[in-house]
Amino acid sequence: MTNFLQADLCVIGAGSGGLSVAAGAAQLGLKTLLLEKDRMGGDCLNYGCVPSKALLAAAHAAWHVQAGTDFGIAPATPTVDCSAVDFSKVHRHVHKVIAAIAPNDSVQRFSALGVKVIREAGRFIDDRTVATPSCRIRARRYVIATGSRPAIPPLPGLDTVDYLTNETIFDLEERPDHLIIIGGGPIGLEMAQAFRRLGSRVTVLALAFMEQDDPELAAVVLERLRREGIRLEGGIDITAIHKRNDRYDVCFSGNGQAQTITGSHLLVATGRKPNLDGLNLMAAEIKHSPSGITVGPDLRTSNKRVYALGDVTGGPQFTHKAGYDAGILIRRLAFGMFWTRTDYSALPRVTYTDPELAQVGLSEPAAREKYGDDFSRQIRILRWPYSENDRAQAERRTEGLIKVITSPKGHILGAGIAGAGAGELIQVWALAMSKKLKISALASMISPYPTLGEISKRAAGSFYTPSLFSTKTRKLVRLLSKLG
Template identity: 55%
Template sequence: MNRIKTDICVIGAGSGGLSVAAGAVQMGAKVVLLEGHKMGGDCLNYGCIPSKALISAGKHAHAMQSGAMFGVTPVSPEVDYAAAKDHVANVIGTIAPHDSVERFEGLGVEVIEDYGRFISETEVQAGDTVIEARRFVIATGSSPFVPPIPGLDTVPYETNETIFELREKPDHLLVIGGGPIGMELAQAHRRLGCKVTVIEGMKALGKDDPELAAMVLETLTSEGVEIAEDAMAAEIRGKAGAIEVEAKDGRVFKGSHLLMAVGRKPNIDKLGLEVAGIETHRGGVKVNDSLRTSNRKVYAIGDVAGPLQFTHVAGYHAGVIIRSMLFGLPLKARTDHIPWATYTDPELAQVGLTEAQAREKHGDKLEVARFDFAGNDRAITERKARGLIKVMVVKGRPVGASIVGPQAGELIGLWALVIANKLKIGAVANMVAPYPTLGEVNKRAAGAYYTPRLFENPTVKKVVGLVQKWLP
């Protein structure tokens, strides 16, 4: 048995683990990184990257059918589904070297390609190597949650870990789950020529602002995606190419392929956490505000620590614990400034509180500034003027922003900056945005906050009148 002593041992080479390893080793710490599966984790291999690549392929197919308003004759695209998957694989392959064993070894990280499990409070074993470290970081991520629906074990089904390897285009894809993953892949497959039915037990995109989510759902429906809400799956039956999903209310949905997209579960089962005295709960590893577990030598970050399961959250967590581990700074992780986006067309993005959450928390102190994309000249030129931005403001400070529309995922970044730094909405109102850009919607939303104060205020009008009388 080999033994290694190190400063930091990182378990899991997904986005969070890689960020910790790279940052810590470049600042002088000795780092051992353990990964028993694929470098880059879920995001690179099964999540963010392949899904956005497939969405891009779908957008190109859709563009060929929607050019009439621009004077371009629509044509029916000939979709080579296998070639679209080649595009996905090529994108993954292009990014993979950045997350590779070779790159991290070049940085000075000792990489062990094996799974790690705790064998004591201060030791982890990976294969035939025992690692003793001053600090451990659990960054094992999450994987698809597959609920125990009767009959599911008798039919073939896909998850986000298998759908991108599918080479034969589904004739009719059934998607169980109407969250971001389900809706993104539903629209992409519809645009690539598949029939698609989304089966959601509650409300599709139910965690987002319902007014904004409705715009996304209306677009998907107009493109031919069937969306069945309040359709809790009760039984699944059939065989490859002929699958049926029966809901509790008796509705039956028939298709050729099945995609399970109902959520995520933390990867903690094989870590031996009990041996290390690390407490868990339903959401994964239990951590405090500093992302420390009940074993003070061990941190947990990213999906495995919940509750916000996004790649950029894992990266943010990495930055917090690096400063804590290397410099002893008493830092705490925040969630109020974390943005997220659903990359449907139109995109849907959120940071901070939704309108409903803000009303519940702040009551009458809340003001909601709104601006419709129909008033944005750039959106009009591109015939994408359907969208809306809401900014939730309390005492002049934004506490949340919700956006639906083209490039909402890009636009939300400004509000994440504002909330992260506790800026007032005047900072955005004072900004000068280039014309014509979609970014102007942010400034116009900020301007909408001041409209009743400036243009609908009789006192302001009286003051202006008096000044005008006295000005030479």
């Protein structure tokens, strides 16, 4: 017999956003159901943020062994081709990290918090009822948090071969001899550097590289990748993909030339698409498109009982964005703060290459597009290079710069950093923007010496350089000195 369940809240999807909503709602006394047909923790824990950063950590460790020569320290064994890397142990490291974090996202933990977890897929059968293979659910409110999955482009021949995505690449137990990556975004470039540093030859094929990022900052990262021996082929069209004798041939054209690259493994990293399949959204009268479920700033769908958050709504696809969305929904659903709305103007984004690239708010190209011919009067651009930072010099991490976009009156419109620790350094700028602080707040901040964080203070302080050392100011100083 079919079980009939009632609840205050039913969350569909146990990724980072869904878990946060379910945990918060249950602990605040709402009767909460959580549906998950696959792995608890979703993409972030199992296929995304956690395994990718664990792999990158191993790759950076291998790189630092070689980089010791810059400090007068020779490696104990030759490692130019990373021959000292035991890739099977790298694989175990990645999965040990997943296993260490998994209990936080487990059925047992959420059951202990008061959440009823149902390990089945859910689908709407009408505008207020969800069905699973074992039950029917009637909840006061629903939250769809089904996330996203790899988007596979219709490239010629791709459907005839097996290939890797972010959902399968972390299962490799042997190092690829030559990894071909299709896609020039964060996932593709992070994996390119990781596998190159672990000893693989790597080629990346893309229409464009880091096209969502400030070109001046992206150039810092791309130049580093090329220096490390990663082949980057941009502005190309893939014309054919074949597999023969366990080798992949990828044919492409660009700059009037046709070429073929042969590799041992193929990774497709061409973006993501929302997980909408099987939800039967039409039955619930929920508006959606191939880009995702349509929601307003309140995260409510066209069905007033149903909300959606995270990747499934389209737009920025970040774990921290889903977590932010979850916080908005908890305030609305548990505390009745129905005026609460999302505001992504201070949403940071990071590409975890080495050096990292982090941005928040407007980039220079976005500001130029927004202000057009009035750009030079409405915008000021502040820069400070890592090479002028004493900590960066001491650690030989002088590549990169910080770039800040402000109004003439010092309102912070955006910031971007390409360099060591950029993902950590961008947080002060995200805080400043979210709290509407002006550039003077960062310029007057006391920053410990020597730290990489000083680049933020120095960039902010440069806002005042033109007026501070102007002819008018010098005349004023001379006058005051005479009066003193």
